[in-house]
Amino acid sequence: MNLHKKKFSAAVISDIIKPQMTSLIDILTLLLVFLIQSFNAEGTLITPSSDLELPLSSSKQPPVPSMMIEITHDAVIAEGKQLASNISFAASPDLLVSSVYAWLSRQKSADGGPKRIVIQCDREIEFNIVKRVMYTCSKAGFTDFSVLVIED
Numbered sequence: 295m296n297l298h299k300k301k302f303s304a305a306v307i308s309d310i311i312k313p314q315m316t317s318l319i320d321i322l323t324l325l326l327v328f329l330i331q332s333f334n335a336e337g338t339l340i341t342p343s344s345d346l347e348l349p350l351s352s353s354k355q356p357p358v359p360s361m362m363i364e365i366t367h368d369a370v371i372a373e374g375k376q377l378a379s380n381i382s383f384a385a386s387p388d389l390l391v392s393s394v395y396a397w398l399s400r401q402k403s404a405d406g407g408p409k410r411i412v413i414q415c416d417r418e419i420e421f422n423i424v425k426r427v428m429y430t431c432s433k434a435g436f437t438d439f440s441v442l443v444i445e446d
Contacts, residue, residue: 296374297345297346308415361401361409361410361411361412361413361436362378362412362414362442363394363413363427363431364410364413364414364415365380365413365414365415365416365419365423365424365427366380366415366416367380367416367419368380370391370394370427372397375397376417377391377393377394377397378391378392378393378394380423382396383423383426384420384422384423384426389425389426389429389430390426390429390430390433391426391430392429393432394427394430394431394434395416395430395434397436398411398430398431398434398435398436399435400433402435409436409438410436410438410439410440411431411436411438411439411440412439412440412441412442413427413431413439413440413441413442414441414442415441415442426443
């Protein structure tokens with residue numbers, strides 16, 4: 295068997311392979327438009343805790359960066375640190391949660407001006423516990439706080 299190899303010059307190859315630039319540019323334009331429309335400039339400002347089922351909301355206001363307090367079924371947590379167990383203050387006649395108040399006071403004095411606080415809690419948490427944490431936030435000087443919810 296005799297195999298012949300054909301040698302092509304550069305001019306012949308360019309005549310054989312002629313990509314259609316118009317269709318390639320159309321595809322790239324469509325991809326670019328799709329990527330621009332799907333790009334989210336705000337990003338995720340708040341990451342909900344994985345063990346909480348947040349309540350739903352119909353509010354259209356986007357969240358702003360804030361200090362986060364989580365109320366789980368067992369404890370009040372901030373920055374990954376447990377501040378108080380729910381059992382320790384839920385039955386107390388005093389609305390102020392002293393350990394949460396102490397932490398908030400340290401945060402306020404360290405950072406200076408007033409900050410926003412977002413309270414993250416499960417929809418099954420008793421309102422009595424949420425009310426005590428909100429009261430403690432207001433007594434510590436954090437009057438601008440909100441409860442984290444899922445947009446409906």
